[in-house]
Amino acid sequence: MFTLDQARAFVAVAEELHFGRAAERLHMTQPPLSRQVQKLEKALDVGLLIRGSRGVTLTAAGTAFLDECRQLLDRADRAPQRARLIDAGQEGLLRLGYTAASSFSILGGLLSALKERAPGVSIELREMVTAQQMEALRTGAIDMGLARPPFPDDDAVSSPLLQEALVVALHHEHPLARRGQPVTAAEVRREPLIMHSTEHARYFRDLVVGLLDVREDQVTHTVSQVLTMMTLVAAGHGCALVPDSAARLGLPKVTLLPLVESPSDVVQLHAMWSRGSTNPALKVVLPIVKLMRPNR
Amino acid sequence: MFTLDQARAFVAVAEELHFGRAAERLHMTQPPLSRQVQKLEKALDVGLLIRGSRGVTLTAAGTAFLDECRQLLDRADRAPQRARLIDAGQEGLLRLGYTAASSFSILGGLLSALKERAPGVSIELREMVTAQQMEALRTGAIDMGLARPPFPDDDAVSSPLLQEALVVALHHEHPLARRGQPVTAAEVRREPLIMHSTEHARYFRDLVVGLLDVREDQVTHTVSQVLTMMTLVAAGHGCALVPDSAARLGLPKVTLLPLVESPSDVVQLHAMWSRGSTNPALKVVLPIVKLMRPNR
DNA sequence: TGAAGCGATACTCTTGGGGTATGAACCTGC
DNA sequence: GCAGGTTCATACCCCAAGAGTATCGCTTCA
Numbered sequence: 001m002f003t004l005d006q007a008r009a010f011v012a013v014a015e016e017l018h019f020g021r022a023a024e025r026l027h028m029t030q031p032p033l034s035r036q037v038q039k040l041e042k043a044l045d046v047g048l049l050i051r052g053s054r055g056v057t058l059t060a061a062g063t064a065f066l067d068e069c070r071q072l073l074d075r076a077d078r079a080p081q082r083a084r085l086i087d088a089g090q091e092g093l094l095r096l097g098y099t100a101a102s103s104f105s106i107l108g109g110l111l112s113a114l115k116e117r118a119p120g121v122s123i124e125l126r127e128m129v130t131a132q133q134m135e136a137l138r139t140g141a142i143d144m145g146l147a148r149p150p151f152p153d154d155d156a157v158s159s160p161l162l163q164e165a166l167v168v169a170l171h172h173e174h175p176l177a178r179r180g181q182p183v184t185a186a187e188v189r190r191e192p193l194i195m196h197s198t199e200h201a202r203y204f205r206d207l208v209v210g211l212l213d214v215r216e217d218q219v220t221h222t223v224s225q226v227l228t229m230m231t232l233v234a235a236g237h238g239c240a241l242v243p244d245s246a247a248r249l250g251l252p253k254v255t256l257l258p259l260v261e262s263p264s265d266v267v268q269l270h271a272m273w274s275r276g277s278t279n280p281a282l283k284v285v286l287p288i289v290k291l292m293r294p295n296r
Numbered sequence: 297m298f299t300l301d302q303a304r305a306f307v308a309v310a311e312e313l314h315f316g317r318a319a320e321r322l323h324m325t326q327p328p329l330s331r332q333v334q335k336l337e338k339a340l341d342v343g344l345l346i347r348g349s350r351g352v353t354l355t356a357a358g359t360a361f362l363d364e365c366r367q368l369l370d371r372a373d374r375a376p377q378r379a380r381l382i383d384a385g386q387e388g389l390l391r392l393g394y395t396a397a398s399s400f401s402i403l404g405g406l407l408s409a410l411k412e413r414a415p416g417v418s419i420e421l422r423e424m425v426t427a428q429q430m431e432a433l434r435t436g437a438i439d440m441g442l443a444r445p446p447f448p449d450d451d452a453v454s455s456p457l458l459q460e461a462l463v464v465a466l467h468h469e470h471p472l473a474r475r476g477q478p479v480t481a482a483e484v485r486r487e488p489l490i491m492h493s494t495e496h497a498r499y500f501r502d503l504v505v506g507l508l509d510v511r512e513d514q515v516t517h518t519v520s521q522v523l524t525m526m527t528l529v530a531a532g533h534g535c536a537l538v539p540d541s542a543a544r545l546g547l548p549k550v551t552l553l554p555l556v557e558s559p560s561d562v563v564q565l566h567a568m569w570s571r572g573s574t575n576p577a578l579k580v581v582l583p584i585v586k587l588m589r590p591n592r
Numbered sequence: 593t594g595a596a597g598c599g600a601t602a603c604t605c606t607t608g609g610g611g612t613a614t615g616a617a618c619c620t621g622c
Numbered sequence: 623g624c625a626g627g628t629t630c631a632t633a634c635c636c637c638a639a640g641a642g643t644a645t646c647g648c649t650t651c652a
Contacts, residue, residue, distance in 0.1 A: 002376070004300055005609090019630060032610045034630060044376045046383040050574060051630060053618035060576055061383035068375040075371060079364040080298070080340045087342040087357035278346060280356055301640095315599060328641050330599060347599060349649035594652095601646070608639085615632070622625090 004076055006040040007069040009033055010048060014066045018055045089284035091120035097133040097145035098125060101226050102269055105245035106162045107146065110292060117288045121281045129200055137274050143282050144273045144289075148203040151272060158272040159290055163265035164244040166207060167256045169233045176239075177255035185212050185261045192220045192238030200224035204267075208241045211261050230254055243267045300372055302336040303365040305329055306344060310362045314351045385580035387416035393429040393441035394421060397522050398565055401541035402458045403442065406588060413584045417577045425496055433570050439578050440569045440585075444499040447568060454568040455586055459561035460540040462503060463552045465529045472535075473551035481508050481557045488516045488534030496520035500563075504537045507557050526550055539563045 012022035013033070023030040041048050048062035058066065085091040094114075098107055114123060126142060133145030137156060151158050168188055170177040176187060189212060196205040201224045208214065220238045223229050227249065229240045234253040244267070247256050271289045273282060308318035309329070319329040337344050344358035354362065381387040390410075394403055410419060422438060429441035433452060447454050464484060466473040472483060485508060492501040497520045504510065516534045519525050523545065525536045530549040540563070543552050567585045569578060 001300070001372075004297070020628090028609095029611060030630075031612085031632080034632090035609080038631085044379055046376070046379045048379070053629060055629075057574075059383070059574055060388055061379040064382050065375065065379035068371075068378060072368070072371050072375055075364075075368050076297075079361065079368055080342070082364060083340055083342045083344070083357040083361035086360050087355070092356055278353075278355055316597090324640095325642060326599075327601080327643085330601090331640080334600085349598065351598075595650100596652100597650080598648085599646105600648100602644085603642105604644105605642080606640090609637095611634100611636080613633085613635105615630105617629085617631100619628080620626085622623100 002040050002043045004073065006036050006043070007073055009036040010040055011066060011069050011073065013037055013049065013056065014058055014062060014069075017057065085120065087280050089121070089280035089282070090118070092279065092281035093122050093124060094144060094279065094281045094285055095124045095126065095142040097128045097136055097142040097147070099129060099133075099146060099148065099269075100127060101243060101245075102146040102162075103127070104226075104248050105164070105243065106269060106292070110146075110161075110289070113288055113292060114285060118281075118284050121284060130203065133272065137272065140274075143277055143279045144271060144285065146269060147272050149268055149270060151270070155275050156272050157275050158270040159286075159293065160268060161271050161289065161292055162245075162267075162269040164267045165264045166211065166241045166259055166262040166266055167244050167246070168259050169230055169240045169242050169246065170255050170257065171233055171236045171239075172253050172255045174239070174255070176257065180255075180257070182258040182260045185259065188212060188239060188241070188259070189215060189218065191218065193218045194221045194223065194229050194232050194238050194240040195219045196229075197222050197224040204241075204243075207266055211259070211266070212241070298336050298339045300369065302332050302339070303369055305332040306336055307362060307365050307369065309333055309345065309352065310354055310358060310365075313353065381416065383576050385417070385576035385578070386414070388575065388577035389418050389420060390440060390575065390577045390581055391420045391422065391438040393424045393432055393438040393443070395425055395429075395442060395444065395565075396423060397539060397541075398442040398458075399423070400522075400544050401460070401539065402565060402588070406442075406457075406585070409584055409588060410581060414577070414580050417580060426499065429568065433568065436570075439573055439575045440567060440581065442565060443568050445564055445566060447566070451571050452568050453571050454566040455582075455589065456564060457567050457585065457588055458541075458563075458565040460563045461560045462507065462537045462555055462558040462562055463540050463542070464555050465526055465536045465538050465542065466551050466553065467529055467532045467535075468549050468551045470535070470551070472553065476553070478554040478556045481555065484508055484535060484537070484555070485511060485514070487514065489514045490517045490519065490525050490528050490534050490536040491515045492525075493518050493520040500537075500539075503562055507555070507562070508537070 009026065012025050013019055016022040016025065019030050019034055023033040026033065037049065044065070046061045046065070047059050048065055050057040050059055082091070111123060114121065126136070128136065130147040133142065133147045134152070134156065136142040137145055146161065168183045176183055193214060195214065196208065198205055221232055223232065226242050226246055229242060230246060230249060230251045232238070233240050234251055241259065242256070273286070305322065308321050309315055312318040312321065315326050315330055319326040322329065333345065340361070342357045342361070343355050344361055346353040346355055378387070407419060410417065422432070424432060426443040429438065429443045430448070430452065432438040433441055442457065464479045472479055489510060491510065492504065494501055517528055519528065522538050522542055525538060526542060526545060526547045528534070529536050530547055537555065569582070
C-alpha cells in the first residue's frame with residue numbers, strides 16, 4: 001500500500017513534470033523525491049511517469065492516478081475539519097428534553113437563541129416530564145432537559161431559566177373574572193377547582209396545595225396538562241391555578257387573574273444537564289442558556 | 297497532517313473499542329498502536345477516544361472522524377485499481393484515424409470486434425486522409441490509423457487489414473451494366489470517366505492510372521470521395537473505378553461489375569500505429585486488429 | 593484486599609526517509 | 623564532435639520515527 005506522502009510527491013512531480021522543481025515545492029531535495037515516486041510505482045506495480053532526459057511525462061495510468069490522488073488528498077485535507085468543528089461544539093447534535101408547560105413559555109425563545117448563536121448545532125426535541133428527563137439524562141438519552149426542581153445533587157447540574165407566578169384561570173363570565181381584580185386564596189377556596197395530577201404534575205400540585213389549602217370536595221377534575229386544564233376552565237368546569245406563561249396560549253373564554261398569595265417566583269423552570277456529559281455541543285449551548293437566566 | 301496508517305489504526309480501535317484486540321487485528325502489539333492513535337489526536341488537536349478502564353468509547357468528534365476515515369481508506373484502497381486497469385490496457389482511450397473509404401468497408405466490423413473483445417477501451421474516431429493520419433500519428437494526436445500504403449518505414453508500423461479489387465461503377469441503364477459481364481480496361485477506356493483527385497485521393501488515382509491508361513479527354517469530373525463518385529455515376533455523368541466494398545453503400549441506379557484487369561488485392565487498407573506509442577490500450581487493441589487480417 | 597484487565601509509559605532496536613555527493617544519459621551549441 | 627549543462631538515478635550516511643518488550647498505574651470485581 002502507498003502513503004499519503006507518496007501521493008503528494010507524485011502529484012507534485014506530475015504537476016511540475018520535473019523532479020527538481022517538484023522537490024523544491026515540497027521543500028526537500030530531488031533524490032528522496034525520486035525514490036518516493038519509484039516506491040509508489042513499485043507499490044502499485046504500474047508505471048506512472050516516463051522519464052525523459054528533458055523532464056518527465058505522464059503515462060495514461062499516471063494521468064488517471066493523478067486524478068485519484070488529487071481527490072484523495074483533498075478528502076484527507078478536509079477530514080479533520082468536521083471533527084474539529086464537532087469537537088469545538090460549533091457543529092453537532094443536542095438532544096433536549098422539555099416539559100409540555102415549558103413549550104409555551106421559554107422553549108420558543110431558547111430555540112431562537114440557539115439557532116442564532118449556535119447555528120451549527122441541531123436540536124432534537126423530546127417531550128417528557130421531569131422524572132423522565134432525570135432518567136434520560138442519566139442514561140445519556142438526552143443531553144439537556146428543561147425541568148422543574150428539586151434536582152438530585154449527584155451528577156445533574158442545573159441553572160434557573162424562568163421564574164413566574166401562579167395565576168388563577170377563570171371562565172370569562174365568572175363574577176371574579178368580571179370584577180377584574182387580583183384574586184385571594186380564600187376566594188379560590190370557595191370555587192370548584194381543577195387540580196393537577198399527583199403522578200404526572202406533582203410539582204404543580206404541591207405548589208397549589210402549599211398556597212391554597214385545597215378542600216378535597218372542591219376538586220372537580222384531576223389532569224396533568226396545563227392545556228387540558230385551561231380547556232376545562234373555558235368549558236366552565238371550574239377555575240384552576242396555572243403558571244403565568246399560560247397566558248401565551250391565548251385560549252378564548254378564559255380570563256387569567258393574579259393570585260394575591262402567589263410569590264412571583266413560585267414556579268421554577270431550570271435547564272438541567274449531566275456534569276459528565278461528553279457532548280461538546282453542550283459546552284457551546286450552556287453559555288447561551290445561562291444568558292437567558294431570569295433577571296428579576 | 298496525519299497518515300493513512302494512523303487512520304487505519306484509529307478505525308481498528310474505533311471498531312473494536314479495545315486497543316488490545318485492535319492491535320491484534322493490525323498484526324502489531326498494543327503500545328505502538330496506542331502511540332499512533334495519540335499522535336493522530338495530537339495532529340488533529342481533537343480528542344477522538346475516551347479511555348475508560350473497561351475499554352474505550354468514541355467522542356462525538358471521533359464518531360464523525362471515523363466516518364471520514366472509512367471513506368478516505370476506501371478511496372485509497374480503490375485508487376490503484378483504475379491505474380492498473382488502464383496500464384493493462386483493459387480500460388482507456390484509443391484515438392483512431394480513418395479514411396472516408398474505410399468507413400464503409402472495415403470500420404464497422406473493427407469497431408464491433410473492439411467493443412466485444414476490449415469493452416473497457418473507448419474509441420475516439422477522427423476522419424482524415426492517409427497523409428493527415430501520418431502527421432497525427434507523429435504528433436501523438438491519434439494512436440492508430442486506418443490508412444493506405446506506402447508507409448514511411450521510420451516510426452510507423454502497419455499491418456494489412458483489408459485487400460480488395462477495383463470494380464467498375466456504371467449507371468444501371470448503361471449497356472455494359474445491362475450486359476452484366478465483367479468489363480475490360482479497353483471497354484472502360486471508351487467511356488466518360490469520373491476520376492480521383494490528385495491531392496486528396498492520390499492512392500486511388502495512381503491505382504486507376506496504372507490499370508487503365510486513362511485518356512485525358514475522357515475524364516468528366518475529378519472528385520476526392522468515393523461516395524461523391526458513386527452519386528455522379530447514379531446521375532449518369534459517367535463510370536468510375538471504386539473499391540469492391542463500395543457495394544455496401546447500396547446506391548440505387550448504380551451497378552458494380554468486376555474489372556477484368558484488376559487483381560483482387562490492388563486496393564490495400566492497413567492499420568498503422570507508432571512504434572513508440574505509450575498508450576497501453578494499443579497493446580490490447582493490436583492483437584484484435586491483427587485477427588482481422590485478410591486471409592485470402 | 594488481591595488478582596485481573598486495560599491503556600500508558602520507558603527503553604531499546606531497527607527500519608526507513610531525508611540529505612550530500614556523484615553517476616549516467618541525453619541534449620545543445622560552439 | 624565534444625564540452626558543458628540538464629535531468630533523473632544511485633551510493634552512502636545519519637537521524638527520526640515506528641515497532642517490540644517490560645512494566646507501571648488505574649479501575650474493577652470477586
